[in-house]
Amino acid sequence: MPEIATPPAPRTRPGFLGRVHDWLPDRVDLRVKIAAWVSFVLEVAIVGTGGAVRLTDSGLGCEWPLCTPDSLFPTAEQSYHSLIEFGNRGLSFFVGLAAIVVIVFVSRFRAARRDLWVMAWIVFAGVLLQAAVGGILVIFALHPNMVAFHYLVSLALVAVSAAFLVRMGQPRGARERTVPKGVAILVHLTSFVLALTVLVGVLTTGAGPHSGDPEVTLRNGFDATLLEHVHSWPAYALFALTLTLLVISLATGLTEIRSAVIALLAIELVQIAVGLYQARNALPPLAVGVHMVLAAVLVAACTVLVLRLKRPVESAAADAAVRTAS
Numbered sequence: 001m002p003e004i005a006t007p008p009a010p011r012t013r014p015g016f017l018g019r020v021h022d023w024l025p026d027r028v029d030l031r032v033k034i035a036a037w038v039s040f041v042l043e044v045a046i047v048g049t050g051g052a053v054r055l056t057d058s059g060l061g062c063e064w065p066l067c068t069p070d071s072l073f074p075t076a077e078q079s080y081h082s083l084i085e086f087g088n089r090g091l092s093f094f095v096g097l098a099a100i101v102v103i104v105f106v107s108r109f110r111a112a113r114r115d116l117w118v119m120a121w122i123v124f125a126g127v128l129l130q131a132a133v134g135g136i137l138v139i140f141a142l143h144p145n146m147v148a149f150h151y152l153v154s155l156a157l158v159a160v161s162a163a164f165l166v167r168m169g170q171p172r173g174a175r176e177r178t179v180p181k182g183v184a185i186l187v188h189l190t191s192f193v194l195a196l197t198v199l200v201g202v203l204t205t206g207a208g209p210h211s212g213d214p215e216v217t218l219r220n221g222f223d224a225t226l227l228e229h230v231h232s233w234p235a236y237a238l239f240a241l242t243l244t245l246l247v248i249s250l251a252t253g254l255t256e257i258r259s260a261v262i263a264l265l266a267i268e269l270v271q272i273a274v275g276l277y278q279a280r281n282a283l284p285p286l287a288v289g290v291h292m293v294l295a296a297v298l299v300a301a302c303t304v305l306v307l308r309l310k311r312p313v314e315s316a317a318a319d320a321a322v323r324t325a326s
Contacts (some may be wrong), residue, residue, distance in 0.1 A: 024108040028116075028168045032105045036168055039098040039123065040161040044296050046095050047154050049088040051292040054147070055285035059212025061085035064138040092131060099124040102164075113172055119164045126157040144206040144219055151202055151292070155299050162300035166307045175310040178256045183248060184309050187257070190241040191302050197234040198295055204231045205292075208283055228279055235275065239268050260305040267298050 025032050053059055061081030066072050074082035103120045110117035133150050140146060177184055207224035242265045249258040271294045278287035 025105050026109050035101045035105050036164050039102050040165055042095045042098050043158045043161045046091050047296045048293045049091050051289040053085050053088045054212040055210050055289050056084055057214050058084040059142045064135040096127040099127050115167055119160050122160050123157055142212040148202045148206050155296055158296045159299050159303045162303040166304055171312050174313045176313050177309060178311050179254055179309055187309055191306055193234050193238045194302050197238055200231045204228055242268055257308045260308050264301045264305055267301055
């Protein structure tokens with residue numbers, strides 16, 4: 001159901017500020033949608049560039065907060081590692097800029113859509129946190145536990161950005177469950193198993209050979225070979241749960257979640273294939289990077305599925321009226 005338009009807010013300031021205020025969206029319009037999608041895509045992209053920094057041994061390619069003691073940018077004397085690390089830092093600037101644009105675009109109707117306003121600020125606060133953690137990583141020579149936290153925060157921001165995309169297409173107000181309680185429990189169990197799979201995967205990477213820099217020898221202390229097997233257990237359980245959800249949605253006609261389940265299952269199939277390939281080929285960096293990005297996409301798809309469990313009461317009432325009339 002499209003967003004219900006609200007009456008334009010009256011101009012509160014004269015002159016230039018008043019014109020800017022009147023130009024800002026007073027509801028979720030095309031500008032808000034484009035900004036939200038750009039923010040989401042950048043959140044996923046920076047997972048990829050962050051992975052590239054680690055997988056090309058470029059984690060210490062730049063110092064902090066400058067790239068060299070005297071320069072913000074990489075110098076000619078530095079290697080390509082500095083360019084890769086600085087490229088990731090440069091992208092983080094645009095990630096933050098996109099988050100600010102979303103906040104500005106939502107600001108005029110923040111009272112009516114408090115949910116969007118809060119999520120926009122969460123994303124921006126997360127970007128600031130990531131910038132601070134990135135600096136700490138360099139200072140503490142890429143400690144594996146901090147690297148893991150850095151990646152998990154990125155996944156959390158991807159999830160919030162995906163939630164924003166779902167909620168901006170729905171009207172405000174109370175929400176009600178659209179699927180049977182048992183199905184909702186199964187979906188939440190699936191999301192929990194996904195979180196467990198990601199967590200074990202992060203620990204596996206932290207124990208593996210990709211430390212971010214050849215001089216970094218500190219790992220998290222786990223056996224990487226053993227963790228590869230442990231990581232596969234919740235991964236296959238996740239696939240089984242998602243397949244069960246697909247069968248249930250097809251058998252019972254749960255169109256509210258069917259497309260989200262199909263998308264989740266498709267991403268899982270690709271992720272499993274990439275995981276098997278990298279495990280059997282000594283963890284090639286490109287495959288590991290793809291695996292990292294797919295994990296972010298998987299988190300976004302699962303977020304969409306969870307949010308499909310409920311819909312605004314107004315939408316449910318309208319659908320019921322249509323069915324009654326038919």
